[in-house]
Amino acid sequence: MKTPELVASSWPHIHSGNSVQNMMLTLIIALLPAVVAAFLVFGLDTLKVVIIAMASAIFWDAVLQKLFKKSLTVYDLSAAAYGLVFAMLLPVTIPWWIIVLGTLVMMLLGKHVYGGLGCNPFNGVLIAYVALLLSYPGHMGNWPMPTSDMMMTQYPPLVELKENGPFLLEDAFPVKDLFLGTNLITGSIGEISKLALLLGGLFLIVRKKISWIIPASFLFGLTGFATIFWLIDPNTYASPIFHLLAGGSLLAAFFLATDWPTSPVTKYGMVFFGLMCGVMTMVIRSWSQWAEGAYFAVFIVSMITPYFDKIRPKVFGARFTSKRPVRL
């Protein structure tokens, strides 16, 4: 036996095989049911938006990496995944150049000016969303008619609520339709089927890519807040079930609030973050000019993520005080 050349480095010497690529791929897979659901409602336009968003995100990522003289890491799929998440927030009628503009904003302000993934204080998807909503409110609010001849409504549920109050909601949007995304519910691509989003979200949790705490506390905060006001005055405020299933509640809870770089990592930090996102969503939905508040809420609350991370769990042994032997 010859003396082999041995490699010396610190333990651990094995790795789980987890990688950014793996996490992003899981995220993409988790969103596929939602894409399929939207495809069933809006047809090929859905795929057009999704593909333009993903392709342009990858393109801008590569261009900006070259420009900032970084090594090319588009194969980690982060651009593709964020492109897909971004597409979830768009109506299918959106012109292609707005998508391309949006992904440029997303990649530039959400990643590269800060030095790369992980250094960004804000979720690029939400920066782009807010930028487009302020610049092109018309395009962003151009809700498509579902491919069907029987029209009941042309507004997404939350816009309907904003415009006409909670009176006819139950008739216009039965819970079953809201949940499954059937029967002419319109909205952005990711707001169609709540069942699909739930499946995707659970997939992420089961694969241990996100913690269940943020979505759970988000939805708890949202329904809790909605319940209180609904009990006070059901004529002004919609039911908690409606708020849970309408618009982007589930999309934001599972896919935006859990964005890795911009969400807290400590247990209690996640709880408060989620609760605050949920409450903020309701505040915006109820008392602002915007119909949908979930995305804004996550964007605003993620600004104070560093403070949530200060709520650290007590370190092992921190409660130890007495030196008195424990009698077993």
Next chain:
Amino acid sequence: MRAGRLRGGLVLSYPTNGLASPFEDVASPSTAVVPLQQDQGGACAPKVKKNDDVLVGQMIGESQNLHGASIHAPISGKVTEIIKTFQSISGQTVPAVVIESDGQAQWIDNPAESDPLVALQLAGIVDYDRQTIPLADKLEQARTRNVNSLIVNALDIEPILSSRGRLLQEQPAKIATGIDAIKKILNVTQVFITVDENAFQSVSSIQSALGGSTHILPLCNKYPQAVDYMLVKYVTHVEIPCADGVCIPDVGAVVVDVESLAAVGRKKPVVERFLTVTNSKGHVKNIRVTIGTPIRTVLDHCGITPDKGGKILAGGPMSGMAVASPDLPVTKDLVGIHVQSQREVVAPADATCIKCGLCVEVCPMRLMPFMISGFSEKGMYAEAQHYDISACIECGCCEYLCPVKIPMVQFIKFGKKQISDQRSGA
């Protein structure tokens, strides 16, 4: 009985379980190299000169006090050389004694020692908890704190290892004798045996040998549950801080591993180790090996050939230290050997943390690994201390899960070293 479960940490499972593989004897070497320091106590003073004849079990290195464990000749024969500076497995530079075997394997008759703790020191018995600690030292610390419980650690330090679980099956009588002896030394009444749920059956004979107030606590496979801190928490529900001025016996319990208990029960100087030899292809073998045998001989016995660019690890893949050369001898600070082929070697990465929080979630000490590692990397030691870097037990769970493979353990070890250097400098 329901098996307990550690909070935090990892479930690591391996295809082959070594619990069913009996100990094989590795032939004792013709030349044994015995470093004169094999634990965290001080170096031993050499007791032999060149050309002396030695018998098996003859003391060749004497520890000065209870904080050390003496070292004995593992084979009988002639001392051919005393090396002044020898690099042992742990990287320390220590003197070493080289003994040429005469093939007789003749034991020496050591005089009996009346003080039981001194007897442990003279027999060179060590205990392993992330480091090799002289058992006499550990028990002395426990005795001065009036502990009332003994926790027997029959869990292997990593799930890939199985020597402790196997020892439980093969030498229950020795272990029971050892437990009895320590019960007397410490004057404790209660014994808790923490054991892997799969090795659960083998404990019943020990329990019946010891009689009342012996409790068996099965645990399910979770790494790093075999660390003393975790076991004490599991048994007493008290978390002991990894801080200055507090030590585990402060809760009234002391943890001793089964290998040292079996050594106590054997009532002979320690000249052999019980190890699990594994490789990354699923090969598992439990062996009994004479101290001073080159690792190379052990691997040859097991039919494992390390390849170029691979690693030989002292212990298991999660917490083992990479061994500098296969020619190094087996010592008391070796708890297992794991051979990794080049393909499995994890390349260190230079990437940015994406703050996914997986490391925070897994940390059994509830730290924020990416913070303390980041602070150490940037030289911000005060901040690292504020985030309790000193509480890290260097288990490696954080790094195992990290999607960008930040070498956190390396940064943390570096940071700790800097902090302790600063302290001793100031």
